[in-house]
Amino acid sequence: MRLDAPAAAPGATAPAAAPSADSLATEAASLLDAWTATVTERGDREADWQLATYDKLPLTLVRGDGSRVLDASGRWYWDLYGGHAVALIGHAHPLWAAVVGEQAKRFTFYSNVVYQPLRTAACRTIVEFAPKNLTRVFLSNSGAEANEVALKMARHHTGRKTVISFDGAFHGRTAAALAVTASEKYRNYSQPGLSHTRWATWGEIPELDDDVAAIILEPIQSLNGMRTATRAWLHALRAACDANGTLLILDEVQSAWGRLGANFAADLYDVRADFITGAKSAGGGFPIGVTLVDEAVADKAKNGDQGSTFGAGALACAAILATHHVLREEGLVERAKAVGAYVAAALTAVIPNVELRGYGCLLGVKLDQPVKPLVAALRDHGFIVGGSDDPHVMRLMPPLNVPFEAIDAFASALAALLASIPASRSPS
Numbered sequence: 414m415r416l417d418a419p420a421a422a423p424g425a426t427a428p429a430a431a432p433s434a435d436s437l438a439t440e441a442a443s444l445l446d447a448w449t450a451t452v453t454e455r456g457d458r459e460a461d462w463q464l465a466t467y468d469k470l471p472l473t474l475v476r477g478d479g480s481r482v483l484d485a486s487g488r489w490y491w492d493l494y495g496g497h498a499v500a501l502i503g504h505a506h507p508l509w510a511a512v513v514g515e516q517a518k519r520f521t522f523y524s525n526v527v528y529q530p531l532r533t534a535a536c537r538t539i540v541e542f543a544p545k546n547l548t549r550v551f552l553s554n555s556g557a558e559a560n561e562v563a564l565k566m567a568r569h570h571t572g573r574k575t576v577i578s579f580d581g582a583f584h585g586r587t588a589a590a591l592a593v594t595a596s597e598k599y600r601n602y603s604q605p606g607l608s609h610t611r612w613a614t615w616g617e618i619p620e621l622d623d624d625v626a627a628i629i630l631e632p633i634q635s636l637n638g639m640r641t642a643t644r645a646w647l648h649a650l651r652a653a654c655d656a657n658g659t660l661l662i663l664d665e666v667q668s669a670w671g672r673l674g675a676n677f678a679a680d681l682y683d684v685r686a687d688f689i690t691g692a693k694s695a696g697g698g699f700p701i702g703v704t705l706v707d708e709a710v711a712d713k714a715k716n717g718d719q720g721s722t723f724g725a726g727a728l729a730c731a732a733i734l735a736t737h738h739v740l741r742e743e744g745l746v747e748r749a750k751a752v753g754a755y756v757a758a759a760l761t762a763v764i765p766n767v768e769l770r771g772y773g774c775l776l777g778v779k780l781d782q783p784v785k786p787l788v789a790a791l792r793d794h795g796f797i798v799g800g801s802d803d804p805h806v807m808r809l810m811p812p813l814n815v816p817f818e819a820i821d822a823f824a825s826a827l828a829a830l831l832a833s834i835p836a837s838r839s840p841s
């Protein structure tokens with residue numbers, strides 16, 4: 414088969430010179446600006462075109478830079494919500510952007526039917542970052558998908574059907590992930606069709622029988638107000654799983670990748686999981702789902718058990734490697750720990766009765782009043798923070814390299830707001 418370009422026919426005109434990298438970058442920037450401007454000129458709204466399934470903040474963002482994001486009117490905000498716990502190394506990290514951009518120019522995508530050195534490097538990097546018993550990784554595109562893979566593999570491996578999940582759980586919006594998600598708000602849309610889940614009480618050891626394939630839980634239930642598991646409970650769950658041949662799935666979609674000040678919650682709690690699932694932070698903003706698999710299960714996986722066209726594509730692998738490089742070079746896992754301590758000190762200094770939940774850069778701030786109006790008021794003061802399903806808990810999930818000045822400014826703004834709107838206080 415000929416792979417070289419055919420020779421030019423005699424008398425053919427010479428091909429036009431390829432545009433320079435500089436001129437292409439200029440053209441790309443002007444196209445991006447023009448596409449953005451068209452929306453303003455036409456007065457288009459997302460709801461005119463996007464399926465209206467999201468409850469959106471009143472924010473139109475156009476750029477990010479580290480821990481700050483810029484809105485369409487030219488106002489910068491401190492992003493203490495981290496783009497929904499995604500911006501692990503900050504927005505538009507220059508090295509990350511350069512690596513992903515360079516890879517896009519070299520080779521954008523080929524599926525898993527071929528080998529690619531970057532895929533090998535990305536998988537090795539993830540496995541080396543993970544607890545030692547998790548010796549293989551399956552890459553997909555989202556947190557829900559990562560959980561689907563773990564649930565499916567756990568059932569297949571054990572030959573059992575039942576999965577135990579806990580009140581307050583959130584594991585994603587696909588069918589199997591929703592089946593182990595507790596809130597009716599999320600589950601109702603998919604009924605009927607969710608089955609083989611047994612519900613258990615958070616903090617208790619469920620009864621296990623010979624049909625229980627797996628227990629799934631988030632070590633920290635972020636959406637549920639940063640409800641944090643205790644070490645003793647996690648270890649007792651592990652022991653119960655071992656005694657019953659049940660597998661333990663830790664959903665670390667929010668807690669992984671150093672966000673807690675440890676690589677994974679499994680490291681922080683020193684508990685062995687048969688699967689750890691991740692997503693959000695894994696690619697520093699590139700969509701990636703990660704299912705880490707224990708050696709004993711991985712050894713039995715075979716051809717055809719699982720697949721994903723886009724999983725482990727070249728751009729995704731470049732994003733994973735760039736994110737890990739920055740994490741290492743900037744010492745961000747340690748930094749996350751420092752951020753957690755700094756937030757705790759800053760808030761307790763100015764807000765009496767504040768309760769801090771979580772660790773590192775995955776924090777819940779429990780107040781003795783509903784946080785919804787505060788979240789909105791903070792936005793007006795230039796801070797993006799999150800609410801949660803607990804009306805009294807505000808969530809902070811900033812980039813691990815968030816500057817301490819942002820935390821100081823946030824603590825002052827929150828304290829001033831609490832002093833200025835006592836009328837909104839309600840009993841806790």
Ligand SMILES: Cc1ncc(COP(=O)(O)O)c(C=O)c1O
Nearest residue numbers: 555556557583584585666667692
């Ligand atoms: C703990 C947890 N698991 C799973 C998911 C689902 O991830 P995704 O939205 O990427 O499918 C989320 C999303 O917020 C999550 O917080």
